[in-house]
Amino acid sequence: MRERMSELVHQKQDEICEALADVDGLSFREDTWERDGGGGGRSRVLQDGRVFEKAGVNVSVVEGELSEKAARQMGGGTHIDSLEFWAAGISMVLHAQNPMVPTFHANYRYFERGEGDEPGSWWFGGGADLTPSYLFEDDVVHFHSTLKDACDAHDEEFYPEFKPWCDDYFYLDHRNEARGVGGIFFDNLNDRPADELFGFIESAADAILPSYLPIVRRRRDTPFNRHHKRWQQLRRGRYVEFNLVYDRGTKFGLRTGGRTESILMSLPLTARWEYDHHPVEGSPEAEMVEVLKNPRSWV
Amino acid sequence: MRERMSELVHQKQDEICEALADVDGLSFREDTWERDGGGGGRSRVLQDGRVFEKAGVNVSVVEGELSEKAARQMGGGTHIDSLEFWAAGISMVLHAQNPMVPTFHANYRYFERGEGDEPGSWWFGGGADLTPSYLFEDDVVHFHSTLKDACDAHDEEFYPEFKPWCDDYFYLDHRNEARGVGGIFFDNLNDRPADELFGFIESAADAILPSYLPIVRRRRDTPFNRHHKRWQQLRRGRYVEFNLVYDRGTKFGLRTGGRTESILMSLPLTARWEYDHHPVEGSPEAEMVEVLKNPRSWV
Numbered sequence: 001m002r003e004r005m006s007e008l009v010h011q012k013q014d015e016i017c018e019a020l021a022d023v024d025g026l027s028f029r030e031d032t033w034e035r036d037g038g039g040g041g042r043s044r045v046l047q048d049g050r051v052f053e054k055a056g057v058n059v060s061v062v063e064g065e066l067s068e069k070a071a072r073q074m075g076g077g078t079h080i081d082s083l084e085f086w087a088a089g090i091s092m093v094l095h096a097q098n099p100m101v102p103t104f105h106a107n108y109r110y111f112e113r114g115e116g117d118e119p120g121s122w123w124f125g126g127g128a129d130l131t132p133s134y135l136f137e138d139d140v141v142h143f144h145s146t147l148k149d150a151c152d153a154h155d156e157e158f159y160p161e162f163k164p165w166c167d168d169y170f171y172l173d174h175r176n177e178a179r180g181v182g183g184i185f186f187d188n189l190n191d192r193p194a195d196e197l198f199g200f201i202e203s204a205a206d207a208i209l210p211s212y213l214p215i216v217r218r219r220r221d222t223p224f225n226r227h228h229k230r231w232q233q234l235r236r237g238r239y240v241e242f243n244l245v246y247d248r249g250t251k252f253g254l255r256t257g258g259r260t261e262s263i264l265m266s267l268p269l270t271a272r273w274e275y276d277h278h279p280v281e282g283s284p285e286a287e288m289v290e291v292l293k294n295p296r297s298w299v
Numbered sequence: 300m301r302e303r304m305s306e307l308v309h310q311k312q313d314e315i316c317e318a319l320a321d322v323d324g325l326s327f328r329e330d331t332w333e334r335d336g337g338g339g340g341r342s343r344v345l346q347d348g349r350v351f352e353k354a355g356v357n358v359s360v361v362e363g364e365l366s367e368k369a370a371r372q373m374g375g376g377t378h379i380d381s382l383e384f385w386a387a388g389i390s391m392v393l394h395a396q397n398p399m400v401p402t403f404h405a406n407y408r409y410f411e412r413g414e415g416d417e418p419g420s421w422w423f424g425g426g427a428d429l430t431p432s433y434l435f436e437d438d439v440v441h442f443h444s445t446l447k448d449a450c451d452a453h454d455e456e457f458y459p460e461f462k463p464w465c466d467d468y469f470y471l472d473h474r475n476e477a478r479g480v481g482g483i484f485f486d487n488l489n490d491r492p493a494d495e496l497f498g499f500i501e502s503a504a505d506a507i508l509p510s511y512l513p514i515v516r517r518r519r520d521t522p523f524n525r526h527h528k529r530w531q532q533l534r535r536g537r538y539v540e541f542n543l544v545y546d547r548g549t550k551f552g553l554r555t556g557g558r559t560e561s562i563l564m565s566l567p568l569t570a571r572w573e574y575d576h577h578p579v580e581g582s583p584e585a586e587m588v589e590v591l592k593n594p595r596s597w598v
Contacts (some may be wrong), residue, residue, distance in 0.1 A: 029574075031575070045574040045575075047573065047574055054572075054574070056574070173553075174553040174559045174562075175559060233569070237566070240539060240543070240570075241543060241563075244539070244540060244543035244544050245543050245544075245550075245553065251544075254472075254473040254544065260473045260474065261574060261575045263473075264540075264572060265574050267536070267572040268572065269571060269572060269573065270532070270569065270570070270571050270572075271539075271569070271570050271571075271572075272568060272569050272570075273353075273563060273566040273567065273568060273569075273570075274346065274568065275328075275344040275346055275353070275355070275560060275564050276330065276344075276560045
């Protein structure tokens, strides 16, 4: 499984970056890095492009020894004595220039504790979610439908479980609002043979481009003005708040000495915080916030 | 002491806001708020002014019951059984428009657990620190000298203790650099009669304007270009990282249901994250980073 997962994430990174560079016109910069303690990664970032303000697609395959504290906070095999771990994953965040194009995030990973041969000592995790500044219902329905199809092909119980999990996870308590319009999120997935779950992860990774690129093509040339851009920047501020205050991957990465630049490539190029900003009642901005405060069913 | 401290922070807020509004030309907006569970505050913010991009000066006088977890994490009277607390403080962050004007932060507070009559059940905390984007040594020396004088008037051992404490506290582990050029920081201060310490807090609060305003006047009209502004925006990104990832007051406030807009008024109006940005060797930007990586003695 280690070999298959490692191959999958690298292959998906190639495919995805090629497609995104094709859409944008600019190419990705690549950095390979090694982790003190074992393993490393390949980070690819496209910055200030024609379509994307900042697009980061990272893979990492890391191994080593967890601290006692990190081991306790780790999902999956909390009953496992070994502090050894192995993990491979792909993680990407796409911030577009046009405020009508939503921000996209996806992350799929495989984890082992010890040799990964005890029950509960290996698992999959991940998900994909969308963060628009402006609500286009068609886009959100397309996004969720594509993810649901990828889930349903493997188990019709996946989407009904992973959709609310996503809403729960990407939630800013101090703002009483969701980060975006959700998608799917799951962790500690190991309730059937690893082979079967790998097949699901493959399908989910295959759904990344079809779930998002049609939205980019549809919205990338929508006219916008300074008012729209300012609202996008305020929403970017909330994105930063979520990632730095709540996101477990970000906090885990920074605490365990991950490569800071690869972890924080998820932050937008620019963001804005206005004191006590409230959108005008009945405006498109207020409509967006309403959906963030009351997550909906989309399919 | 509750009454004296409450009076002090309100009076200082008035004085400071009047002086800042005078320098800027714009006035502060004021919001008073009440806290579920007891007490409240008065927040004042000046946004997008001529001199200040965002200036926030808050006071709060709050009381209530701590959760067991919050009580454990609280400084001071960890041996105190009571979960009741009372706190009054002033907290301010000033982000200027001109990249040559440093960001200023100060915070002075008084805390009681229970009735505050057991040994160790009350204490003072606070400090003031400076975060420039560009290094002007004269400014930093002026800032530290003014703080040192305020300290020395009460105890010559204060500054030598509080200066390194500030360097330690405002440090971004994941960046291996300090947030700024420091100042003073202290917590759990209760090693002598409360009267004497109140006198020190008064002096420290009196030093806020003299430590910072001369620097503002000296640098507010310094010419700058897009390159300087971009560097300021990148430094603002680091400021956001510190406040959201490390700052205890921010984390405590967000977790205990403080008023989010008052807590996050510390964030700049705008910030920027470029992937893997490094200043050119020998540049003023590189000189700034060098000092952040190796905190100096300034007086």
